[in-house]
Amino acid sequence: MRPPSRRERIAAQLADLKMPGALEALDGVLAGVDGGGTTAAEAIERLLAAQIELRNGRRLEAAMRSSRLPYVKTLAAFDFAFQPSIKREQIDALHELGFVERRENVVFLGPPGVGKTHLAISLAITAAESGRKIYFGTLTDLVDSLEEAKAAGRLDRRLKILTHPALLIVDEIGYLPVTQSGAVLFFQLVNRRYGNGSTVLTSNKGFEEWGRILGDEVMAAALLDRLLHRCHIVNIRGNSYRMRRHAELSKAIHPLASRVDAESPASKESPS
Ligand SMILES: Nc1ncnc2c1ncn2[C@@H]1O[C@H](COP(=O)(O)OP(=O)(O)OP(=O)(O)O)[C@@H](O)[C@H]1O
Ligand SMILES: [Mg+2]
Known part of the structure; x- marks a missing residue:
């Protein structure tokens, strides 16, 4: 029987350590190293990042079930x-x-x-x-x-x-x-x-x-x-993001009418 390859040994270690995210990313990361496009440090970083992403996703799923959070809103999505x-x-x-x-x-x-x-x-x-x-x-x-x-x-x-x-x-x-x-x-x-x-x-x-x-x-x-x-x-002092979306929509439908709307004070919300 042939001894396990290095790839197989790493896969077994990741499974043993219960790191399914890293395990799933392993082949792609190794292909990057073999192709010469990924350094060893980058490969380690990518493996760990894949595992952290999976873990965070699981934590978030669990929190969505137990925390009564109404929906997901991220910092990255904030303009x-x-x-x-x-x-x-x-x-x-x-x-x-x-x-x-x-x-x-x-x-x-x-x-x-x-x-x-x-x-x-x-x-x-x-x-x-x-x-x-x-x-x-x-x-x-x-x-x-x-x-x-x-x-x-x-x-x-x-x-x-x-x-x-x-x-x-x-x-x-x-x-x-x-x-x-x-x-x-x-x-x-x-x-x-x-x-x-x-x-x-x-x-x-x-x-x-x-x-x-x-x-x-x-x-x-x-x-x-x-x-x-x-x-x-x-x-926070500023206009409502909800109103911005209305303004954009009406601009798309009625370009001229929305110009009047956007300038009218009724379309703005004053800071508290
Ligand atoms: N700067 C922004 N970038 C991206 N999305 C935004 C931004 N501000 C608000 N939103 C989006 O606009 C909507 C309204 O925002 P949010 O619910 O946070 O307002 P709020 O200040 O809590 O208002 P309210 O006092 O009515 O509860 C949400 O869908 C939110 O994701
Ligand atoms: Mg609110």
Whole structure:
């Protein structure tokens, strides 16, 4: 029996190490080396990158099942040129996830359609790909789930579940009113997470309006005190990306009419 070739030995080692991504890439990488187009270092890098890509994809799939993330939005798909008020370096730095390590918070503020949820989700996805546990909810979803748990005598359990993820996304603070009892439950959640895990929040309202949203100025002040203690604030001022797509569409259909539309103030959204 002939001894196994080097390719066969590497394949067996990758299988033994449970690296199916690298195993699948192996033949292509070796062909690149044999053809002289790939250096040894490049080959190693490509093998490892293939394995990391597979692992990240699996982590993301698992997170999509358990985190209630509504859809995938990535940093790569975000058009910074459309939203010049956003400092790209700040967003890139946040995606390095040091804030999660330090249990700091992030708040995205701005009017509708400027990318608050997109960027919150892309942070969550980056965190999920790095192996961290994430959870996503609108303020209304989270408060409803806490209200239900309280009515069923399981509030403490629910609070523990929501305190556990390294990253919790609280989307849409400010669109729907919260009952006073709901606001108290949200305060309890923020209080539990304080110092234990990072929270990313989005809101179309400035902090001065949070007292009204939560129906209690004193509690909102205490909540903001905790949230903002270690917090990165991304204040987005600009036009809605959703409106841009409408403008593009109507320009394609009615080039002249859309020129008028694009210039009318009704097609713009003012910053909050
Ligand atoms: N700069 C951008 N580049 C690419 N896509 C963008 C950008 N800004 C927004 N989008 C897209 O536009 C849509 C609206 O953005 P998003 O949901 O993040 O807005 P929002 O600020 O959360 O608005 P709302 O306050 O209404 O919830 C999404 O599909 C998002 O992916
Ligand atoms: Mg949103």
